[in-house]
Amino acid sequence: MSKRTIDYYTKIGILTPERSESNYRFYGEDSIETLHLVSQCKEQNMPLAEIKEKISLYYTSSVEKEKLLKYAQVLSKRMEHLEAELKEIKPLLDALNEEEQKSIINRMSPQSMALAQSLIILFN
Template sequence: MYRIGEIAKLMNLSKRTIDYYTQIGLLNPIRTDSNYRLYGEDCIQIMHLIEHYKNLNMPLEEIKSSIELIKTENGIDKQKLEKHFEQIGILMRHLKEEIEALEPILEKLNGNQKEMVVNKLSSQGVPLAQTLLLLLS
């Protein structure tokens, strides 16, 4: 268990950001008898998810919906799940549009530059593709 200063340092975030995530319900720390907040490993995983979704330019409200879907203990809400997959589809269409817009630029790169871009995309894309395959199988 981590106190707010420890988890802020560990996650490279400000205490204020963690306070905000707690305030809007993204994080649910445990309160001690002296009213200190303690953050567990589940909070670290959620913060990694938040970071991932923020990198995809997803608004915090959508991030919160996605995290609530993941944390659901009483079964899956079909409407929430459908909305979540709809959001993923929108992100995938947006990425496809971005790739198409970048194609002319990519064609101008030399061999070393192309290899560097492919390696960067491969290291990020392979886990994403594996996750999608797992979800869809």
């Protein structure tokens, strides 16, 4: 990640740097772990506000019931959107021949494939 991105994440409260005696910022292992979590969330097209909420839940030792419930609702909404998208593309996928279907499946990550299969089973 660029310095500019790290500065921005610090500014909005996603990262919290430590300070040296000379007042220089430095980022420890927790910050690196947070950056990995942010990258994973960005790959899922998660907005920064949700990422910030997820990170605060991740690092909170005593999880507040309200925050956890809110996050569960966000995940539920995301699942509903995925379900709707799957329902939209399922007829298109069914119309493809076997070779075209295999080509699409081969481009999906194993995690994406497992999630798609689970959602199809769950919502059919």
